[in-house]
Amino acid sequence: MHYTIDLSGESRSFPTGDPFLKSASSNADIAIYLGALFKPDDTKAAILIELGTECLGVHTGENAGEEGSNVLGFSRYRNGDDAPSSLIELVRQPATLASAIEAAQTMFESAGFEVALCSDQAGRIIDRLMRPKYNDALRFLDEGLATAKDMDLTCRMGLGYPDGPIERVERGGLGHHYDVTKSLFEIYGTSAYTPPRRAVVAKQRANLK
Amino acid sequence: MTEIRKVGICGAGGTMGAGIAIVAARAGFEVVSYDQRGEALARAVKQTDGFFAKSVERGKMTDGNREAVLTRMSSTTDLEALADCDLVIEAIFENLEVKQELFGNLNNICPEHTIFASNTSTLSITQIASGCGREDKVVGMHFCLPAQLMKLIEMSPGLNTSEEVFNLAWNWTEATGQIPVKTQDKPGFILNALLVPFNNDVIRAVEAGVAEPADIDKAIKVGLGYKMGPLELIDLIGLDTQIRLCESFYPVTHDPRASAPPLLRRKVAAGHLGRKSGRGFFTYDGNTMFGA
Ligand SMILES: NC(=O)c1ccc[n+]([C@@H]2O[C@H](COP(=O)([O-])OP(=O)(O)OC[C@H]3O[C@@H](n4cnc5c(N)ncnc54)[C@H](O)[C@@H]3O)[C@@H](O)[C@H]2O)c1
Numbered sequence: 156m157h158y159t160i161d162l163s164g165e166s167r168s169f170p171t172g173d174p175f176l177k178s179a180s181s182n183a184d185i186a187i188y189l190g191a192l193f194k195p196d197d198t199k200a201a202i203l204i205e206l207g208t209e210c211l212g213v214h215t216g217e218n219a220g221e222e223g224s225n226v227l228g229f230s231r232y233r234n235g236d237d238a239p240s241s242l243i244e245l246v247r248q249p250a251t252l253a254s255a256i257e258a259a260q261t262m263f264e265s266a267g268f269e270v271a272l273c274s275d276q277a278g279r280i281i282d283r284l285m286r287p288k289y290n291d292a293l294r295f296l297d298e299g300l301a302t303a304k305d306m307d308l309t310c311r312m313g314l315g316y317p318d319g320p321i322e323r324v325e326r327g328g329l330g331h332h333y334d335v336t337k338s339l340f341e342i343y344g345t346s347a348y349t350p351p352r353r354a355v356v357a358k359q360r361a362n363l364k
Numbered sequence: 365m366t367e368i369r370k371v372g373i374c375g376a377g378g379t380m381g382a383g384i385a386i387v388a389a390r391a392g393f394e395v396v397s398y399d400q401r402g403e404a405l406a407r408a409v410k411q412t413d414g415f416f417a418k419s420v421e422r423g424k425m426t427d428g429n430r431e432a433v434l435t436r437m438s439s440t441t442d443l444e445a446l447a448d449c450d451l452v453i454e455a456i457f458e459n460l461e462v463k464q465e466l467f468g469n470l471n472n473i474c475p476e477h478t479i480f481a482s483n484t485s486t487l488s489i490t491q492i493a494s495g496c497g498r499e500d501k502v503v504g505m506h507f508c509l510p511a512q513l514m515k516l517i518e519m520s521p522g523l524n525t526s527e528e529v530f531n532l533a534w535n536w537t538e539a540t541g542q543i544p545v546k547t548q549d550k551p552g553f554i555l556n557a558l559l560v561p562f563n564n565d566v567i568r569a570v571e572a573g574v575a576e577p578a579d580i581d582k583a584i585k586v587g588l589g590y591k592m593g594p595l596e597l598i599d600l601i602g603l604d605t606q607i608r609l610c611e612s613f614y615p616v617t618h619d620p621r622a623s624a625p626p627l628l629r630r631k632v633a634a635g636h637l638g639r640k641s642g643r644g645f646f647t648y649d650g651n652t653m654f655g656a
Contacts, residue, residue, distance in 0.1 A: 232587040242587040271583035273575040280575050280583040284594075287621065288562050301554050305545035309554040312516040312543060313508045317589040320558065347565075347621055 156262040157183035158203075163191035168205050168231035168239060175266055185262050195226070201255040201262075202226045208282070208338035211246045211275045223250025227259050231268070232281050235327025243268045244279040277342040278335070286336050287347035292320035294351055329357030368479070368536045370394040372446035374466060375456035376439065377404025380483055383511030384453055386412055389437045390425075390512075391540035396446055397439040405439050412437070415512060447473050451536060453505060455483040458612065460491060467496035479533055481505035485556050486612035489549040490522035499524035503533045506553055507542075518553040519544045551616050560609050561621035563601075564628070566594040570645065571627040577645040599644035603632050 160179040166189035169175045179187070184200040186193075193204050193214055202225055204214050211228035228246035233239040243263045247256055260270045273280050296303055307319020324332050333354035340348040350358075371388045375381040376397030385408075389395040399405040416433060419425045425433075438445075446452055452470055456462060467480050474480075480502045482492050493502035504520030517537050521530045537544040547553040552560055570577055581593020598606055610624035631637075631644065638644030 232583070240587050242583055244583060269582060269586045271575060271579040271586070273579060273583075274573055276572065276574050280569070280580055281587050283574060284562070284565055284569060284580075284584070285588070287565060288558055291558055291561065295554070295557065299548060300550055300557070301545060301547045305547070306554050306558075308543070309516060309518065309545050310558065313514065313518075313555045314559070315591050323588075345620075347561075 156185065156258070156265055158185040158187050158262055159183045160187045160189060161191040161193075162189045166190060166205055167207070167233055168229070168243075170239070173239075178266070185258060193226070195224070197225065199225055200258040203259055204228050206230045206246060206279075208277075208335055210277060211248060215248065217248075221250055223248035223252070225252050225255040227251060227255060228275065229259070229263075230279065234323060235331040237327060241268050242281075243270045244281065245270050245272050246275050246279060247272060248275050278339050282335050282339065286332070286339060289320050289324040289332060290336065290347065290349070290351045293324065293353045296321060297352060329354045330361050333358040368393070368450040368532065368539075370396065370449045370451075372396045372398060372449035372452040374398050374443075374446075374452060374454040374470075377401050377406075377408045378455055380507060380509065380511055381453075381455035382408035382411060383509070383513075384455055384483065384507055385437065386415060386512040387507070387540050387542065388453075389433045393436065393540070395437045396449060397437065398441070398443060398446055399439075400441060402441045405441065409439055443469060444473055446470065447475075449474060449478055451479045451481060451533070453481040453483060455507075458484060458486065458608070460487050463487065463492045464495060467492065467502065471497035477501075479503065479529055481533055483507055486552055486609060486616075488522070488551070488616075489520050490524065493522045493524060500526040501529045503530055504547075504549060504553070505533060505537065506555070508555070515541070515543045517542045517544045518547050518555060520547050520549045520553055522549050551613055556609065556613075560606075560613050561619060563594060563598050563606060564610065564621055564623070564625050567598065567606075567625045567628050570595070571625060595645040599638035599646055599648075602638045602640055603628055603644050604637050607632055 157180045159181055160176060165171060186199050187203045189205045193202060196202060206228040215222060215226050230244050231239045232242040232244060245259055263270050271280055292306055303321040307322045310316045310319040333350045336348050336350040371393045373381050373385045373395060376385050377399030385395050385397045397405060416430045420427050420430050454463060454466055456466060463482060470480060482489060482504055483506055484492060485506060489502060489504040493499040502522055503525055506518040508514035508516050519534055534544050551557060566580060569580060577595045581595050584590050585593050607624045607628060610622055613622040635641055636643045639648055642648050
């Protein structure tokens with residue numbers, strides 16, 4: 156399936172050199188916006204906007220729960236500066252056209268990605284679910300529950316995870332964790348999303364430099 | 365304090381107790397398996413025989429070793445039979461009063477040096493030890509399911525546990541080939557403290573219409589490399605068990621994320637208990653899994 160890319164700056168989903176960028180064609184049925192301002196176009200099978208921490212509604216506008224068109228949001232999951240994964244979180248609105256969802260899904264899957272469809276809520280699936288867990292682990296570390304090494308080992312050995320929460324959030328960058336949790340906290344307002352002390356420290360240190 | 369040679373397992377007719385008995389016997393310790401239910405114990409003995417027979421079949425142990433291990437194991441419904449154990453590990457029901465009573469009774473039966481260990485998942489080691497008469501000799505020793513295969517043990521000292529006892533118990537877990545990690549005596553230690561609220565968050569995400577269960581599991585598996593999606597895991601743990609975990613946690617921590625989500629209660633009320641009832645967040649037909 157063909158797609159056109161409108162790129163401005165560096166995309167988190169498809170960094171420079173990513174094969175997905177190279178396979179784009181011009182004036183295709185699916186238009187993908189990576190950082191560039193999107194232009195509505197009803198004639199397209201689907202329009203895809205790469206999202207950061209913001210909701211799709213920021214780009215499309217919302218209409219009392221009846222919003223939706225041929226425009227979808229997406230993000231290729233990436234733990235901070237780790238290499239991007241093969242997961243695409245595809246974001247729909249309540250009235251998004253089924254044909255647009257199908258076109259987007261088919262296009263990503265034929266490019267070798269796996270697609271998880273979700274609604275337009277803060278943090279989509281992964282950040283919504285994982286950031287509170289990283290916050291718990293970072294708080295446990297401060298409180299002396301166990302060492303970082305032992306917490307990570309426990310999750311790897313006891314739950315079969317490929318990595319533990321501390322090593323993962325640190326690898327992704329505590330400053331990045333701060334940015335994500337701050338934006339989630341703005342919407343959810345619960346302590347689960349409060350940027351944890353270690354992330355605040357990392358952010359403040361980065362600002363000192 | 366003397367060396368640990370003989371180990372008693374309480375609740376050895378249950379899932380965890382039977383596995384822990386295997387771990388101890390396999391490592392060369394004499395093991396007395398105790399349970400109040402004779403039929404559960406008999407079933408566990410049969411399963412243990414089967415387990416070791418398979419180990420021989422797979423070349424993991426010789427037939428001679430198997431026989432030696434089995435001669436080191438005995439089972440009983442009489443608590444007095446634990447009288448000469450150096451270490452007693454309890455894996456009975458997850459109930460504070462029941463565990464306290466057991467340790468109180470054992471205190472009258474066992475010699476002074478005997479260490480008591482609890483496999484509790486959610487209760488406080490300090491509270492379990494409280495009033496038993498040897499608070500300094502009680503440790504948390506939380507094995508993972510299935511204990512005979514999983515190497516990790518979360519080890520926690522209670523507030524009154526002596527360092528010497530903790531170290532002896534720690535060294536014993538290492539002697540069995542397990543891998544201990546040290547945690548404070550806090551609700552859920554590491555594993556359940558992270559897992560119980562996370563699982564509830566996942567259930568709340570389903571309830572909030574964030575995504576279908578299959579999409580949530582796919583995102584976590586593909587994005588994070590987990591072998592099993594969280595909803596698949598909750599179905600395996602049992603939705604009723606997840607409620608019980610919440611009910612142990614929430615009254616202690618008052619963390620709203622530890623309280624049972626309304627969808628979880630509705631599903632349990634509807635009989636959707638997970639894999640064991642054929643339906644939870646997914647539907648199961650034999651071993652096949654379908655989307656929710
Ligand atoms: N199942 C798990 O995944 C898991 C994992 C780690 C720890 N644990 C902990 O292990 C303990 C046991 O859990 P389980 O899942 O094996 O339970 P289970 O119900 O399978 O087994 C409990 C056994 O204890 C026996 N029992 C109960 N009260 C007794 C008493 N007063 N004296 C003697 N025997 C008694 C029962 O007859 C039963 O055979 C609990 O504390 C639980 O929190 C469970």
